[in-house]
Amino acid sequence: MARGFLGTLFLFSSFISSHIHACNQNERSFLLSFALTLSSSLITWNSSNCCYWEGITCDQYGFVTHLELPSKGFRIEGGNTFPSLGNLTHLTHLNLSHNSLYGSLDHIQLPLSLNRLEVLDLSYNAFSGSIPSYICLHSSPLIWLLDFSFNNFNGSISPGLGKCSKLRIFRAGYNNLTGLLPEDIYNATTLEEIELPSNSLYGAISDKIVNLTALNTFDLSYNHFSGVLPPSLGKLSKLKFLVLDSNNLEGPLPPSLMNCTKLVELRIGANSLEGDISTFNFSKLSQLSKLDLAVNLLTGTVPRSLYSCKSLKAIRLGENDLEGLIQPEIISLSSLSFLSFSFNKRQLTNVTGAVKVLMGCKSLVFLTISSSFLGGEMPGDDGIVEFDGFQSVRLLDLSSCGLTGEIPGWLSKLKKLEILNLNSNRITGSIPSWLGTLPRLHSILLASNQISGGFPKELCRLPMLVHGRAAAQVDRNHLELPIFDKPEDGDTIQYSSLSLFSPMIDLSNNNMSGSIPSEISQMQFLSELHLSFNNFSGDIPHQISNLKNLKVLDLSNNHLSGKIPASLTFLNLLGIFNVSYNNLEGPITTSIQFQSFGAYAFEGNPKLCGALLQKECQPRKVIDGVIDGDEKGKNQDVENASQNQNPWSYISIVLGFITGFWGVCGPLMLKKTWRNAYFQYLDNAKNKFIIVMIRVHMNWTKHKN
Template identity: 35%
Template structure:
């Protein structure tokens, strides 16, 4: 099963590629900064800008400064000019602009080099006149509501090359096929094209973009989050200067062309979430000696990871998740000393994870091998990864104890060892992991009492633990009951899950100290005693599961005050007394309480104590009614009898 992204266009896989975009923008802005102080605004440029303003239905307050009676070069917000008084830059990102871009307004700014209208609510089409500008170097209209078919320039002089270097039309509503029959020669100077997060269809526009020319200057190409289909064209090799290629989240099929690996300048490569297949040939991929982040996850690749991967010395992120890859991990992976992320989850990798020597991977921050077939013990060499932030080895066949050396991973924030065959008690040193806020050891064979130190986890005691979290990373979280995914570290739940183990004893009273917890699961263990009232102090709880234990006593009334609680289960225990009413407890179905024969409440149809009272009352009522009827009947008959006797006696005396 593939994880469903919450916001595909905003995942960290795309964020990684934005870094290079920023670098490109920075270079362009640096060039533009070497202009002399502006002169007075030209009358033509002033009229063009006012025409642009008139086309907006909401101007974000621009009319305050955009006035005809003041100089547009010195007083108009977002406008910069050259020494000759000609407008060179219009930068109005995130201003709440609504309306259309007037075709002849901005296009008439003949010295304009930089146009930034990103992150607004502009609609309509992108005027092709902008693309035909003989001065524009940068056009950024990303994150708007622009739609329709994209029209690219077709100059009268087909030999003309426009100066445009950066075109960012991402996160709009463009649809239809990408233009392929227009003059791409005209934009041969293009360095970056970002058309991600639209609704483009058809085949990838590789051939027209690079025009079959090895001299193409295109360095960044992002076509992710669209509807492109078909196979990847071998003509991709014509983009010989390409450093970033992102075609994730499309509908591409077939195999990766061998020619792709001739683009040795590639640093960031993503074909994630398509339907590509075949093997990843180690002999070919090692030609990409500059490769930093290969992302081939969520496809149908099979085969093994070649030992030759150790030759990719610049590798920082290896993402092959959600495929059908198998075999042992190559020991040469330990040679990729720059690695920060290894994401191999949901494959068929097997063997001993310890074949990889993690000692040299000092930069590793994320290790995710969830849902594979790894066996053996958790490799001790991982303790050398002092920067490790997230470790997930869940749903494998690992055995043995929770290694003592885990205590050395002081930066660890997420630890998921669930669904393995781990044994022994929970270690008392667990609270020494001062940054840990997500702990899942469910579905193992852990024993003993819940250690008191688990109730003193520094990050889970923090009133505002999210303030301590700074790094974003893509580490989806899966639950058995439902598929959930958290794409950012700050959106991970503060979680403590020790369910489906062999823990005994009582729930410590100090549980109330973990005020940051949003999910608490102690279900399917052998816990006894009462539900500690202190658990009601966990006011941020959204999930509370204490089911299938041996808990006794009443349900604390104060649980009604946990207003954020959306999932609650205390079924299959030995609890007793009435179910609290009039609060949060009333929002849950009977399945949250069943299996506690001594519990009473209207929500439980089979609650004997509730049924008993009406039965007694009904019987008593029937008895009372019978007695009343008998008395009345007796009185009536008695009265009739007396009356009859009186009548008979009266007649007799009258005679």
């Protein structure tokens, strides 16, 4: 009986499956018509049954319900539109993300007949024009996901989204949107995610936000929103991700936020929020993973309740007016990997004690406490070595703390260290040779200290700069919070991973001396080299031209002499170059690249010349029988060399002539058959030459007539 039942079930399932995948031929034609408007070699729709085509799903009646073709390299050809999509009246899911589609959606005329559409994902394309907010007004009341992020949409978001009674996810980040948030968006009470980062939206966040009781993600970061945060924000009990970084928000941080007990990320940095943070009770936020309140106007002492949030992985509280930043309880945060307390107005004094405490945070990967101390001695090996901490640290930033003393030896134990920043302290002594042995170190920032001694040759053997990232198993994981860097004369750069940092050595503004070692050529993967404002002397080593990845080379304000190596023009990636205020001489190369650096890059070198400095290079000449300048020395060298030539060189020339002459003529004189053959060859060559000349003359005469 069991066998009979299984057999019947098998036949029934076979019958059903055969009908589920029976493609409707009209739908097949519509799909082929749609495919003609696109250009891609990554899909092949050949079989007769369209339900088996890549990216296509059908219902049991053979109607297409899903058209999902992300990352296929599609392009709209010649402004063609999508007329055939409107004929797929059973379509519920349309995903064309991560392609190269462009044009305005108004021009494309997104079909209004798609009244069963539930998912529309057009993210990561190049669409422009306005967001089609009309989609819920006229066509798709069932839609629950709209994703227009990472495109070129512009203008304001028109009303209409409030009519999307099923809408749960609305994403339109990383576009060029402007204007206010439409008021009717707060009527879409089913919304769970609103993600609009990196646009130019402005205005206040309405108190009506509390209508969105299902909201779990609210991301308006990197816009121009202003005003105060709604005091009732804490009523959003399902809120998990509140991301409002880099806006113009002001006023107090709402205490009601502590009622959002499901918060995972609270990121409101880079605003102008104020208030006493010590009044907040973080103990309710047991799921909190990331806290970023940096670059605000917050005051008070960091509450100890923060350390009861055992899920914390990232804390950034820098650039406020806070006290009690580093407390012993911080070591209880076993998952803490990102910690930034930089540039707080209330600076600390016991740097050694702070370092000892932080060494207890065994998961730390990113640590920056720059400008957090009022000076003091750099934590030495005494009392630090036995702690054996920072074994996971990849970035260590103790810059701008006024620290004195030498670079400590305990740093040599940090085998995962990639970036070391000790800029703007009062560090003395020389650079230790062991610094060149750290297997993952690729960026050393020691600028604006009092370091002396020479450029250590051991530094030229840093594995990451010699062999690249293949030299170590580099962790490419994303940081828990993005970090920012603003180069001089440049825009702010955001980094999500340390692997994106340009490898560099910055030793500028110190007391270093000696020559730049030729071994520097080994650092093939170095991107930036800053040696300005030191006492380096000697020639610029031409071996620098081997650094094919070099983008920045600053050797200004030293005592370098000699000529600028012409081979530096082979550094094709070099975008910033400065050798001003040295003792260099000779002409500046006229290559387009060097001319683009500007006169300021070469000024302060009295013996340099060239059009860039509007200083003509004087030709070498003879005055009263005396050869001027270097030419005299060169000719003197040639003269000395001539006088010292060995007389056997003349003898060898004479012997070579005699040998060659008799080697050819001797056999012709002694052997008659060879002589006859030789003269016969000359007669034939003469006859051929005469015939050629006659033909040339006849052709010339014919052409002239």
